[in-house]
Amino acid sequence: MKGxxxxxxxxxxxxxxxxxxxxxxxxxxxxxxxxxxxxVGTYDFQEMVTxxxxxxxxxxxSVDDLIHGFGVYLGGSFRDRFRDFFxxxxxxxxxxxxxxxxxxxxxxxxxxxxxxxSLKMVSRGKNEAVLRYRSKRCLAxxxxxxxxxxxxxxxxxxxxxxDHAKDEFGTFADIKVQRQT
Numbered sequence: 557m558k559g560x561x562x563x564x565x566x567x568x569x570x571x572x573x574x575x576x577x578x579x580x581x582x583x584x585x586x587x588x589x590x591x592x593x594x595x596v597g598t599y600d601f602q603e604m605v606t607x608x609x610x611x612x613x614x615x616x617x618s619v620d621d622l623i624h625g626f627g628v629y630l631g632g633s634f635r636d637r638f639r640d641f642f643x644x645x646x647x648x649x650x651x652x653x654x655x656x657x658x659x660x661x662x663x664x665x666x667x668x669x670x671x672x673x674s675l676k677m678v679s680r681g682k683n684e685a686v687l688r689y690r691s692k693r694c695l696a697x698x699x700x701x702x703x704x705x706x707x708x709x710x711x712x713x714x715x716x717x718x719d720h721a722k723d724e725f726g727t728f729a730d731i732k733v734q735r736q737t
Contacts, residue, residue, distance in 0.1 A: 560595040564629070585607060624700055641658075656677075660675075683737060685732075700716045703716055703733060716733055
């Protein structure tokens with residue numbers, strides 16, 4: 557997993573729960589990297605699982621809620637860093653439709669070995685879109701938070717719902733984004 561995700565997670569967790577608490581958490585987790593992450597590094601995904609699980613135990617916040625909240629935070633960070641991706645689109649649904657075939661293509665140019673999830677538009681109407689999320693990392697809650705953050709950027713009031721399923725290609729989550737009118 558790319559280091560930028562780790563550095564952003566540590567920053568978010570420190571802001572939400574306190575810098576000292578997160579430093580103690582990292583020390584207690586006995587991570588192979590020692591918890592010293594750089595944005596350009598690559599780290600074992602299991603370290604993120606360890607951090608989130610320990611943070612959930614420490615705070616009493618569910619793993620799903622922690623991951624979703626981090627997704628909202630990370631979306632804001634991505635928006636600040638990569639504003640052009642947002643500015644090129646007229647609406648939230650246009651932006652979401654561009655993730656798989658534009659944004660992920662550009663990310664792979666920067667990080668050739670990035671293991672990105674698939675996020676494909678399955679259906680799209682005026683007030684509802686359904687995206688299919690596939691990843692071996694099963695971080696649909698992170699995707700949901702990123703979508704919520706994008707909706708905030710476009711000043712679009714939405715409800716984000718998820719259905720998990722399995723087909724011949726493996727497990728996936730259909731993420732339904734409904735505009736609140």
